[in-house]
Amino acid sequence: MVETGHFALVLAFALSLVQMLVPLVGARAGNQRLMAVGGPVAVTGFALTALSFTALATAYAGSDFSVASVWENSHSLQPLIYKITGTWGNHEGSMLLWVLILTFFGALVAVFGNNLPATLKANVLAVQGMIGAAFFLFILATSNPFIRLNPAPIEGRDLNPILQDLGLAVHPPLLYLGYVGFSICFSFSVAALIEGRIDASWARWVRPWTLVAWMFLTGGIAMGSYWAYYELGWGGFWFWDPVENASFMPWLAGTALLHSAIVMEKRSALKIWTLLLAILTFSLSLLGTFLVRSGVLTSVHAFATDPARGVFILCILTLFIGGSLTLFALRASRLTAGGLFHPISREGALVLNNLFLTTATATVLVGTLYPLALEAITGGKISVGAPFFDLTFGPLMLPLLAIVPFGPLLAWKRGDVLAASQRLMAAFALALAAMLVTGLFIDGASVFAALGVGLAVWLVAGALTDLAVKSGVGSVAPTVMLRRFAGLPRSVFGTTLAHLGLGLTLLGIVGTLSFGTEKILTMRPGETVELSGHTLRFEGLYPQKGPNFTEDRGRFLLISEGNADGEITSAKRFYPVRQTVTTESGIRTLGLSQLYLSLGDAGNDGSVVVRLWWKPLVTLIWGGGLVMMAGAAMSLADRRLRVGAPSRRRKPAAAAVSASPT
């Protein structure tokens, strides 16, 4: 089974070589047969990669220590779920997951792309094939997960205990679906550049892909943030860690792409800009992969340190980013620009959004790469952390967030700011009220907190205003209003949900940062501590044994108004195989807020250091992310119902062929 997986991987590489060359030649020569090779090869390549991945996962699940990667990253005593998720909890396996998703998306284009112009489809698949070939080669040459050991060791070295968590089952797959999803947008852009023309259907195709990728990336980042929050035991949800930034940059650029693709789809404007953004977004995804996988960073995530790999990925990076940008420079002038619009219009608002988002991406890029560049040149190590990003990223985001509610209320081509402002009066009043209440009535609220809460309420109320205006609240009879509401396109709900989610996330961040409290103290069994109106009694430390760890579990009784209100436990775990100690934080969700505690070192007399946090509204940070995802899903659902969308396109397209004798 293991060797079958290895062989399937090699075969998939061979197919990716065919996929990158044959359709490309076919498209240039206008040869239908050569172009037709792309589809079946992409689908078969995916099937083989899936077989390969299954073989590796089986080896992990069955603790087959004759596979070097299993031996290095697994242990027979791990619970089955962590044995399986351990498949991608290491460099080799995660790269295999990467190409699995890449070939999966390629296969989707092949299967659902029948309504694409043949040459465009051929070129897109060829570019996908190039990316695939590069990464297959990378895997086979430097990170082969199927290297065998003979004789096989009897026991593995265990998975990094921090990764022995359900987060590993969710976070990397989501993140990769996001990263790699943008590869399709990239392939479409490069294909358009190769052809020297942008088909009208181009934007129709790129937009849903952007939505899919953006949705997964949003989920991946939110999930990663929550994982770090509860697993690392520091109580923080975002550290401006380079690895986090690596996933955040494609998200910012992808958000810009999402918005510019709307303009392109609806108005055929901003074509060249959208193309460039698609290239940049995927380039940032590649950069993210490089930063994490090459080991140039030393952080929580950096579990790969092999210079050969780093150089290889750097070559891939240079080849794809440099190549696509060169192509862009050569061909962009040949592309025709599209529709016209006034500066104050929906299009104009989206351009402004793009301007802010790309600038923000640039600041994050500088903050992430500057320390690396400095270290490479002078050897000095500096860390660029929260203060830098607060001063650069923050001021860029504030105006952007302030104008978000205006966008959806402006008309296409020529908008009326005054009319939009009037409609937003209620939302503005609400935001102002929230700001005043926060500033005046909550103890210890700073100006920042008041402004932040006001801005968050402004976003939420603004998003809802859009929905209200479009369904005609206040201007038509309630029955008409309901009918209109039900008849709104799904994409309108998508926009509302996404912007609403943004507001919720902001509210969560402001709430936690401004009103959160923290205590660090040494507790003995029986002692109580109070934090923001919650009383906790330390019951004691209890030793326990897990499948592959031992732990000292600290039990705390939550006391509300004199009555016991359940237990919170936090543990210090010791994993003997890796000789690693991890902290399992204890979290109790009360409404939207959380009580968070984690254990420090224990003393000899039964006392233990306890860190306690009260985190008001903290769940909104990730809840907002989920709402954003729901918005993207809603928009996607909309696409399928329209003429011109992939699944319904086939018949109308055929009809169009027979009806138009061009």
Next chain:
Amino acid sequence: MLFWVIAAILTLGASLAVLLPLAGGTKGASAAGDHDLEVYRDQLSELDRDMARGLIQPGEAEEARAEIGRRILRLGSDGQASTRAPRPSRTARLVATAAVLAVPLVSWGLYGALGSPDLPSQPLAERLAKNPADSSVDELVARAEAHLAANPSDGKGWDVLAPIYLRLQRYTDAVTAYRNAIRLDGDSAVRQAGLGEAIANAAGGIVSADAQAAFEAALKLDPANAKANFYLAMGLAQEGKKAEAAAAWQKMLGQLAPDSPWRSAVQQALAETAEPPAAAGKPANGPDAQAVEAAQQMSPQDRQAMIETMVAGLDDRLKQNPRDEEGWMRLIRSYVVLGKADQARDALGRAVAVFGADSEQARKFTAFAASLGVTATE
């Protein structure tokens, strides 16, 4: 064999994915212009919908309609220019041939360089369930561990495993195993001495207070226990009481049987105390420190070879000095551990023959071998 069949089928499938589209006829493919027209029509109808919802002003909508109209017109002129008949070319045929050939050549070539086709999958559960005679030392130990995890009160099991741990240099595990054996099956000089050795080796050869206590307990049960005497003297030497250590070793030499394996160890220790700095902590009847260190850096194959050489050496020594009870038991155990059931049985037969079939030692050997899963050949 099965693997090659699967590999061939996979290659065939992949080649067909390339071959079939190349061999197939060209379907009535639509020109790019038709797709564009479809999109433009959709944009027009969407414009009407947007206007009905007030998302665009009527004037601007008219402008947009005109823009789309112009694009449709432009499409008409472009479309005619770009229609071209597919012309089969030599290059195309060349590319097609290369592609079909590339799939089997690249995959089999690369796999030949990278793969290990002869190595079967080895899921742990399967490895632990197969015939013990085919198992490696590690597998046998893992199996014993699994057995003991399920039956932690099997004193005999711990007793068997403990010296194997010692030999595999898993000293902390050996300590646990000896302690369990003593707790469950009672004290014995051999066990206490083994415990002391394990503790000392776990501490890098230093005879600590714990180790000393174990050796003293062993001597209480069997004052002549060579291992305990040897290590206690070693402890003295480590404390700097070289003269006392030397005296103890000298006394040992006097009491040891002439063919005792400890003799050479004691002589070596005496020589080393005489010329400082003395090497501390040397397992006497095991491989010397250098060999142990070397073994740790060896590849698994080499280590296996070294163990086999050592076992063969023991076998030879026993042929010359056959009346060594402990030696025989160690030899039988070693063969079992190495997975050589036949030779273990052979050793058992020879051991019984040396002491006579009715002797107490023979019964002991048979019981010992049975506990390891070896039965004498009739």
